[in-house]
Ligand SMILES: [Zn+2]
């Protein structure tokens with residue numbers, strides 16, 4: 124058997140594992156690379172296999188870095204089945220269409236630029252878009268969804284089961300039972316992204332007792348998050364301070380999960396009247412769509428969220444909350460004062476948040492809150508790293524607003540959570556592959572679990588191919 128690491132290897136984005144058992148060719152995830160234009164070029168590379176020969180694709184959850192190249196795989200000939208949970212499918216549909224639309228717009232824009240003779244983009248932007256809406260339609264036809272915990276036997280060489288990863292709505296870990304060349308059963312566990320314990324709305328990650336080979340994420344393998352209560356106190360203090368000075372709070376948010384968790388939290392604050400007289404705007408059509416999917420699947424909620432609904436509270440709405448759909452209304456937010464504005468994209472690489480940052484970043488009274496991981500090379504990361512001058516839409520801005528990172532909102536487990544998850548394997552896995560982390564973080568985490576848990580580990584390189592028996 125061979126396992127090849129086609130993304131998420133010594134980097135956090137582009138997750139993609141290619142498992143060739145000799146009889147079956149399986150992909151787990153088909154994510155897109157995100158970050159600098161250098162990194163994003165990798166999205167256009169050829170797959171090192173014939174897409175039409177892949178039998179199955181498993182998607183752990185609907186984040187772009189885990190599913191983003193799926194329609195491209197289909198465009199290049201993949202006709203097999205795609206397995207995931209129902210919420211993952213519905214959220215993936217939103218992400219695919221949004222991405223196809225953005226690519227079409229980028230393309231139109233770069234064509235206009237080229238026509239004017241003012242081409243400034245990098246080489247690859249001149250290429251075809253990665254995929255179109257038609258490719259997305261074809262992709263959606265291949266999905267087959269399953270609930271958590273159901274064992275599915277596909278044939279005598281493959282059985283699988285999805286388990287709750289507690290990361291975003293519908294997120295799963297994949298357990299795969301396959302046969303090696305000698306007909307021996309081997310079990311793989313692909314962790315996907317592992318959620319933080321005690322996250323809002325969704326349940327905690329499940330623990331898995333057995334595996335021969337584990338491919339796991341380690342995004343925060345070198346860090347401990349502040350605890351949830353401290354984070355909420357900090358969040359509340361920022362809101363109160365902004366209210367006092369009539370300043371704005373800009374929150375770049377990921378459309379899926381982070382947005383809904385923030386609204387959930389704000390609904391509690393506003394419901395108890397801890398904060399009032401401070402409007403909250405969700406300026407993201409994509410996040411509004413994603414929230415509809417959240418409403419559709421209450422059976423995926425944890426106990427607290429379920430209890431809230433039973434009491435008749437709508438966790439995704441409150442009096443001073445307003446969802447902004449159209450562009451005109453979004454533009455009017457330029458004159459907002461003493462408001463909370465949540466907008467995408469989560470890493471400030473595009474979307475409406477870019478305008479809000481340009482409007483607000485130079486005022487030292489304003490606040491910018493980061494509640495999610497910022498990939499290296501993105502505008503979000505530059506702001507978090509406190510670069511004094513940042514470029515927004517080609518113009519320089521002094522970064523003078525107050526910058527906060529609320530790690531307690533993270534949808535990823537921290538170092539302790541990840542180690543705890545590993546400790547729960549009853550039988551020591553033959554090997555643990557540490558993926559989905561910046562290189563230094565992955566290496567540090569790998570060394571730590573080698574020493575403390577006595578595990579055999581590897582931090583694979585991009586495109587590295589490992590032979591397994
Ligand atoms: Zn994720």
Ligand SMILES: [Zn+2]
Pocket residue numbers: 135186188189316559
């Ligand atoms: Zn991820």
